Amino acid sequence: MRDIKDYVHKKVLVLGLAKSGVGAANLLHRLGAFVTVNDNKPLSENPEAQGLLEQGITVICGSHPVELLDDGFELIVKNPGIPYHNEMIQxxxxxxxxxxxxxxxxxxxxxxxxIAITGTNGKTTTTTLIFEMLKAGNKAPLIAGNIGTVASEVAQQATSENTIVIELSSFQLMGITTFKPRIAILTNLYEAHLDYHGTKGEYWSAKANITKYQTEEDYFIVNGDQESTFEIGQKSKADCVPFSTREFQSNGAYVLDDYLYFKDEKIIEISDIVLPGAHNLENILSAVAAAKLTNVSNEAIVEVLTTFTGVKHRLQYIGEIEGRKFYNDSKATNILATEKALTAFKTPIVLLAGGLDRGNGFDELIPFLHNVKTVVTFGQTAPKIEEVAQKAGIKTILRVDNVEKAVPVAFTHSNAGDVILLSPACASWDQYKTFEVRGDIFINAVHKLK
Known part of the structure; x- marks a missing residue:
């Protein structure tokens, strides 16, 4: 940890807790700042705030009083989830x-x-792949951010011998002033989080912040198949390293004649890669580029690509029973994610789908259902998904009470060679607290079949 004096006796407000707020408050306290924490949850229901109070940190809970800002704060560390249109922030x-x-x-x-990774889709898989490749290459990586320990805690333990691999959201990237990753990655850009950002342009601008402070000494890995991301790469001061599943890239990663290349170096035959899906091939290309730029050997990269079966709940391979392969894609909480999952397989699919009804239809799924032989539905959206399945000409459509019951029903209506895929296209909150809980129930139900 670098010994910085910037925060000694500085009056700082940490706004919003959760893991990042707790991490920030503890670090600032250690750095000598006068820290005040303000969280909306009442103190009696807030063990995190109680723990900070015991350390002597000032804690104000139960609301966000705007008059608190009259206390002469020199800096605010904001929880990423609090939008900028919040009254306190304004x-x-x-x-x-x-x-x-x-x-x-x-x-x-x-x-x-x-090494910092952002994008609309693929962040978690790409981050995990890079971490595994660096670990296999003995590069002493540490993983941080949305899928690991909060960055401020990891950074306190890291030395110059480590590399911190971090997944970053647009929310986090709006709050940087000097952050300069040695390698930045922009996986892709689609319209998302407009309730937070207001416009697509604001969202894309937030994502572009990942390269804002990079210099010529740094690398910016971008999706060369997407005009929006490639344009951001061209405007960056960093060395732009594109990846593409379609075209040769002299300075990047690409697919040619069924092989994956980095620059002029053949890395691996595509058929040897375990992780399925065209969208995952993009994630793999960006991860390979980052690994090569960190001097990871081809042997270490190949070792990961021939064994890595996916991040939990993200098109995760669970196993095979009597010729049926089971995949857990519970993280597919929207239609786009399920579309990507369906395109990952060429064999017949038994699709398990349903969940929270947000008022949208599912007709966009129809072009992607041509490989689906059976649909098993559950949750609030079951009738809507059944209607779409009928439009797509699927003959076997079954409704069950929940995911646990869906698994044996799907198995009964499948054959050897089929894929049984949980990819709900919906959030989980009508029946389950999180998509992780939903995915774990699916996994347990599969194991019960064995």
Whole structure:
């Protein structure tokens, strides 16, 4: 950890807790700041805030009183989930108080360089792949951010011998002022999070912040098959390294004649890669580029690509029973994610789908259902998905109470060679607390069949 004096006796407000807020408050306290924590959850229901209070940190809970900003704060560290149109944030902006997110703090104290990954889809898989490749290549990686320990905690333990691999959201990237990853990756860009950002342009601009402070000494890996991401790469000061599933890239990663290449180097035959799906091939290409730029050997990269079966709940291979292969894609909480999952397989599919009804239809799925022989539905959206399955000409459509009951029904209506795929196209909250809980129930139900 770098010994910085920037925060000694500095009055800082940590706005919003959760893991990132707790991490930021603890780090700032360690750095000598006068820390006040403000969280909306009442203190009696807030063990995180109680723990900070016991350390002597000032804690104000139960609401976000705007008048708190009159106390002379020099900096606000904002929970990424709090939008900028929040009343408290707007008042802080009017007062000219700088606002950052926890990842900026982590960067300022870290001795280790960062590999940072963002994008609309594929962040978690790409981050995990890079971590595994660096680990196989003995590069002492540490994983941080949305899929690991919060960055400010990881950065305190990291040395110059480590590399921090971090997944970043657009929310986090709006709160950086110096963050400069050695390698940045923009996997792709689609319209998303408009309730937070307001417009597509604001969302894309937030994502582009990942390269904002990079220099000519850094690398920016971008999707060469997407005009929007490639344009951001061309405007970056960093060395732009494109990846493509369609075209040769002299300075990047690409597919040619059923092989994966980095620059002029043949890495692996595509058929030897275990992780299925065209969208995952994009994730793999960007991960390979990052690994090669970190001097990971081809042998280590190949070792990962021939054994890595996916991140949990993201098109995760569970196993095979009597010729049927089971995949858990519970993270597919929207139609686009399910479309990508369906395109990953050429064999007949038994699709398990349904969940929270957000008022949308599912007709967009119809072109992607040509390989689906049976649909098993559950949850609030069951009738809507059944209607779409009928439109697509699927003959076997079955409704069950929940995911646990869907698994044996799907098995009964399948044959050897089929894929049984949980890819709900819906959020889980009508029946399950999280998509992780839904996925775990699916996994357990599959194991019961064995």
């Amino acid at each position: 008042a802080a902006i009017e007062k000219g108080i700088p606002i950052i997110t926890e990842v900026e703090l982590a960067y300022q104290i870290s001795e280790a360089p960062f």
